[in-house]
Amino acid sequence: MKIAIFGVGAMGSVYAGLMAEAGHEVWAVDIWQDHVDAINQAGLRVEGASGDRLVQGINATTDAEDVGDCDLYVLATKASGVGAAAKTIASLMGSESVVITIQNGLGAGERIAQFMETERVLLGVADGFGASMKGPGHVHHNAMNLIRVGEMNGGITERLERITGVWKQAGFNAKAFEDIDQLIWGKYICNVAFSGPCTVFDYTLGELMADPATWSIAQGCALEVYALGQARNIVFTFDDPIEYVTAFGLKMPGARPSMLLDHHAERPSEIDAINGMAVELGQQLGIPTPYNEVLSAVIRQREAGFG
Numbered sequence: 043m044k045i046a047i048f049g050v051g052a053m054g055s056v057y058a059g060l061m062a063e064a065g066h067e068v069w070a071v072d073i074w075q076d077h078v079d080a081i082n083q084a085g086l087r088v089e090g091a092s093g094d095r096l097v098q099g100i101n102a103t104t105d106a107e108d109v110g111d112c113d114l115y116v117l118a119t120k121a122s123g124v125g126a127a128a129k130t131i132a133s134l135m136g137s138e139s140v141v142i143t144i145q146n147g148l149g150a151g152e153r154i155a156q157f158m159e160t161e162r163v164l165l166g167v168a169d170g171f172g173a174s175m176k177g178p179g180h181v182h183h184n185a186m187n188l189i190r191v192g193e194m195n196g197g198i199t200e201r202l203e204r205i206t207g208v209w210k211q212a213g214f215n216a217k218a219f220e221d222i223d224q225l226i227w228g229k230y231i232c233n234v235a236f237s238g239p240c241t242v243f244d245y246t247l248g249e250l251m252a253d254p255a256t257w258s259i260a261q262g263c264a265l266e267v268y269a270l271g272q273a274r275n276i277v278f279t280f281d282d283p284i285e286y287v288t289a290f291g292l293k294m295p296g297a298r299p300s301m302l303l304d305h306h307a308e309r310p311s312e313i314d315a316i317n318g319m320a321v322e323l324g325q326q327l328g329i330p331t332p333y334n335e336v337l338s339a340v341i342r343q344r345e346a347g348f349g
Contacts, residue, residue, distance in 0.1 A: 046112045048127045049119030052173035055181035059088035059097045064212035069109045070102040078102040080179025090183035111136040117143040121315035128154040147315030163194045165222045172297040192222025227276045235264040235287040237301040238317035238337035248295025262333035308348040
């Protein structure tokens, strides 16, 4: 299968490495020139939960036009890059091409739908899957629990099962789900509970949970999103959001959210798709979101001073 990964940061690099190792023709598209050059010259080193290896044969490029028609496009950019990547993919894809988007936060599917029919789009959720870049051509993943995949419009289809099988064959624990929205919202609650608070207080997940004051703020963020989901008629897989986010955090106490890593590197984060999205939805639904509102304001103020 010919597979293009758009956005080969930490998560996208893990996807590219394992897919290429499984024998697929993989194209890695990213704006980081040093990373692209390193992959082309020496291969991609992938280490961590699935082992340590140097993967050769990945076609890395900064020019998406090099990629052409693919069987599968994996959209692994930051939330802010989804629209531009989707527009480019729409100009490249053939009649049988499938797109799967795997982002933090909410709204990726809707942004993609501006450029292509939603019948072409699958939504993915990376659960318990922390990763970080060690340098150009070198990625580490802390854990790789589960890749959840679903049709944007719901239901179990032959295509969904086939694409899920591609992930399984590449060594990922992957599963197809009939209602992906409930899983996206479940991940989203964890995103808002840890991303904003860990970034503001410069804490790992475990450090945040160990501090009663900051953990109380994180729980406030989660409860606000749970209320938003209930108002949107999301059928959650759990009844207690605090118990749910606590269990999530205990799995990776030493992890740092990507938003915090962005701030360490003084680059803009995905605040608009995570805590900021909760504020936007709260305004639409008439539901107060003070915890997420304050955290979003602090993070945006900091980012205004970057670079």
